[in-house]
Amino acid sequence: xxxxxxxxxxxxxxxxxxxxxxxxxxxxxxxxxxxxxxxxxxxxxxxxxxxxxxxxxxxxxxxxxxxxxxxxxxxxxxxxxxxxxxxxxxxxxxxxxxxxxxxxxxxxxxxxxxxxxxxxxxxxxxxxxxxxxxxxxxxxxxxxxxxxxxxxxxxxxxxxxxxxxxxxxxxxxxxxxxxxxxxxxxxxxxxxxxxxxxxxxxxxxxxxxxxxxxxxxxxxxxxxxxxxxxxxxxxxxxxxxxxxxxxxxxxxxxxxxxxxxxxxxx
Amino acid sequence: xxxxxxxxxxxxxxxxxxxxxxxxxxxxxxxxxxxxxxxxxxxxxxxxxxxxxxxxxxxxxxxxxxxxxxxxxxxxxxxxxxxxxxxxxxxxxxxxxxxxxxxxxxxxxxxxxxxxxxxxxxxxxxxxxxxxxxxxxxxxxxxxxxxxxxxxxxxxxxxxxxxxxxxxxxxxxxxxxxxxxxxxxxxxxxxxxxxxxxxxxxxxxxxxxxxxxxxxxxxxxxxxxxxxxxxxxxxxxxxxxxxxxxxxxxxxxxxxxxxxxxxxxx
Numbered sequence: 001x002x003x004x005x006x007x008x009x010x011x012x013x014x015x016x017x018x019x020x021x022x023x024x025x026x027x028x029x030x031x032x033x034x035x036x037x038x039x040x041x042x043x044x045x046x047x048x049x050x051x052x053x054x055x056x057x058x059x060x061x062x063x064x065x066x067x068x069x070x071x072x073x074x075x076x077x078x079x080x081x082x083x084x085x086x087x088x089x090x091x092x093x094x095x096x097x098x099x100x101x102x103x104x105x106x107x108x109x110x111x112x113x114x115x116x117x118x119x120x121x122x123x124x125x126x127x128x129x130x131x132x133x134x135x136x137x138x139x140x141x142x143x144x145x146x147x148x149x150x151x152x153x154x155x156x157x158x159x160x161x162x163x164x165x166x167x168x169x170x171x172x173x174x175x176x177x178x179x180x181x182x183x184x185x186x187x188x189x190x191x192x193x194x195x196x197x198x199x200x201x202x203x204x205x206x207x208x209x210x211x212x213x214x215x216x217x218x219x220x221x222x223x224x225x226x227x228x229x230x231x232x233x234x235x236x237x238x239x240x241x242x243x244x245x246x247x248x249x250x251x252x253x254x255x256x257x258x259x260x261x262x263x264x265x266x
Numbered sequence: 267x268x269x270x271x272x273x274x275x276x277x278x279x280x281x282x283x284x285x286x287x288x289x290x291x292x293x294x295x296x297x298x299x300x301x302x303x304x305x306x307x308x309x310x311x312x313x314x315x316x317x318x319x320x321x322x323x324x325x326x327x328x329x330x331x332x333x334x335x336x337x338x339x340x341x342x343x344x345x346x347x348x349x350x351x352x353x354x355x356x357x358x359x360x361x362x363x364x365x366x367x368x369x370x371x372x373x374x375x376x377x378x379x380x381x382x383x384x385x386x387x388x389x390x391x392x393x394x395x396x397x398x399x400x401x402x403x404x405x406x407x408x409x410x411x412x413x414x415x416x417x418x419x420x421x422x423x424x425x426x427x428x429x430x431x432x433x434x435x436x437x438x439x440x441x442x443x444x445x446x447x448x449x450x451x452x453x454x455x456x457x458x459x460x461x462x463x464x465x466x467x468x469x470x471x472x473x474x475x476x477x478x479x480x481x482x483x484x485x486x487x488x489x490x491x492x493x494x495x496x497x498x499x500x501x502x503x504x505x506x507x508x509x510x511x512x513x514x515x516x517x518x519x520x521x522x523x524x525x526x527x528x529x530x531x532x
Contacts, residue, residue: 020326021328023286035352036354060286065290078355078384080353083350083407084351085406085407086299088301088341089344090347091407102394106372116344118345123347128364129364139351
């Protein structure tokens with residue numbers, strides 16, 4: 001939270017910038033919450049004094065970014081959804097992808113994910129799930145690791161060199177174990193060569209199958225950069241069928257075209 | 267934009283509150299835009315001085331609410347989607363509704379909408395559309411009138427008396443024409459009595475069919491208040507088939523149950 005400047009002897013910022021930083025700290029405090037937060041909980045989670053929390057939260061209610069319930073608890077407001085839906089990398093790509101994702105979901109009756117890269121994470125933009133699909137815990141708007149998910153690896157394979165280095169090589173590398181590092185390198189190389197990547201991972205959700213398999217393909221622009229990636233997540237059945245790989249690749253090409261890109265053969 | 271206070275002789279607000287108001291004015295300036303805005307366009311649309319626009323926009327980039335492209339243009343950022351996805355009335359209701367909406371969409375191959383009420387408007391939370399569906403221009407995150415759309419009328423029929431009065435009677439009534447007012451009253455009464463409402467309206471999109479038909483049902487909580495409403499939009503074929511009305515009513519009851527409500531028979 002850099003950029004916060006306080007005048008000497010005052011607990012209140014002199015310039016407006018700090019208010020925005022603190023307002024978004026308040027909004028992000030809801031990420032680990034289960035919907036509603038009391039004023040006290042909001043202050044504690046955001047690390048702001050209760051008086052500042054109330055002042056900023058009240059203003060966020062006024063602009064529609066928060067809503068206050070009869071109980072006094074705060075929740076994220078619909079005004080934020082109205083504005084967030086204008087993000088080209090979110091709902092713009094989603095609008096192009098959704099019909100093809102629905103086709104995939106209808107045929108497989110499992111989970112179909114759409115994600116985009118934000119620095120060294122993937123952000124889940126859409127998830128379609130059949131009522132009877134294997135439970136997973138991916139949440140729209142949530143972050144996924146680039147090096148341990150299908151959509152993440154598809155994005156990583158077509159990310160700028162600096163991002164790949166940060167994830168795989170650099171001092172900030174998230175892949176710390178040598179064997180795991182080799183595995184990520186192999187998957188990234190396969191994703192680049194084949195335009196699709198498949199991996200089986202332990203299911204993070206208790207009660208479902210022990211393992212889940214994901215097949216993912218990048219959505220590429222004309223320069224070969226990833227606009228996003230789609231994946232299919234299903235109970236593990238070993239190596240995914242060739243048909244699924246082809247279905248993911250053709251869907252990703254169709255989405256790229258629908259998003260106004262001339263797809264590169266991959 | 268009330269609440270903006272300027273100290274005498276200064277163009278800069280003394281308290282932080284005004285900054286938040288102005289920041290959301292900047293964000294909402296993208297609503298009528300087609301994705302990206304230059305600094306000049308952003309300043310013009312928001313009505314803020316260019317210097318303030320740059321200062322606030324730069325800070326919004328820092329918190330992820332805006333992104334700046336290589337061209338210098340600004341777009342709404344993914345950071346906003348991450349936070350907005352935590353809105354219970356948006357993605358929370360959407361998560362409960364989506365499987366049932368997919369079923370409806372798969373069976374009909376048309377548009378299925380989910381909306382919630384915000385004051386005297388409906389806000390579209392989700393729209394599923396088949397690739398070959400009749401073109402419509404409803405946008406996720408966009409506002410729809412309560413008195414002229416299927417989801418709007420379903421929400422209006424179960425809104426507090428003050429909202430119904432504001433739309434239908436009061437000095438701020440949006441229904442100004444007497445005949446139109448009678449028509450809205452009839453539809454609201456039918457929606458309350460039958461738990462479903464159908465109407466045929468002129469298609470706002472050129473090139474498609476002249477008229478579209480919408481069938482909508484409210485999603486009610488245990489007190490009979492509308493959490494939201496779903497609708498099916500299709501090319502006009504006169505009075506919608508009884509089966510569609512039943513399908514919408516049963517889907518709305520299933521969504522209420524999935525959202526943790528004990529549905530009221532309606």
